[in-house]
Amino acid sequence: MHHFRKPKRFVADTLHRYSPRGLLLYFLPMSLIPATFIALGKGYLPGVLVNASGFALYMLAAWCVRQGLQAEHVYTQSRIARPPKWPLKMISAIITALTTGMIAWLGALHSLPVALLFAGGAFLGMYLSYGFDPLKEKNIVVAHGYSRDEILKTLEDSSRIIRSIEQASDRIRNTELNQRIERICGIADDILAEIEADPRDIRRARKFLNVYLDGARQVTEGYAKAHPQTQSGELEQNFRNVLETIESVFQDQHQKLLEEDVFDLDVKIEVLTTQLKREGIL
8 A cells, every 4th residue: 555655646746746827927927028129129218127027027926826836735735734934825916916017007007096906906816816825834733742843843854854865766767776765755655644643653753753764865865876976786786675674664663653553663773774884875
């Protein structure tokens, strides 16, 4: 079961990343390009400034709304999450409204009341198209001995480590090894999902996350760096052996987490660390 959740998550995130939502804003200001050159040809400096500024501001608004949609997606997919740090969709709506009003007033030479109506219409259109940013923290059950912020930081840091492992895997040109790393990341994502579902599990999982997950990152990044510089079959086999060990431990600990068993990692951590040093990975 664990081997299939990661690819599905990867596909879903990829589709969302390249979703067309928000892309329209990149195309809307294209008409300002010829308008800028026309004003330039006529020697009308105010028109050049208004149209060129409008184009740049619309592009900034498009970037903001795309980033805001990405942050909202991450927030929506998580059971425990802080709201996005910056209200980028709101910022995008304000920039779009002000830019539209500026162009209507100074570019198209409408009266100020009419320009304000254009601005209000643009702001409403942004809200209806994309909504505004989430503002509330998702509820969190505080675990004994750990504050809400500590739990959130552990989850966020662990998620970043998993993404770092995936990025390192992209630099490794070996389908078999890529698949092994993908399975490891999938199990790690499952473990984070279990902690999200019941943050009290963090007491048992934190040592695993701090030691094994970061160890997996160091191993993968180390091999990704050395891989292009050598074609050593021994190094590849050593890395394969380490990945097998890590995957086995990840599966074992995830199963114990599901069974609400107590993690007993001290011996396995020592064994894995010794193996990593012996194999020349660390």
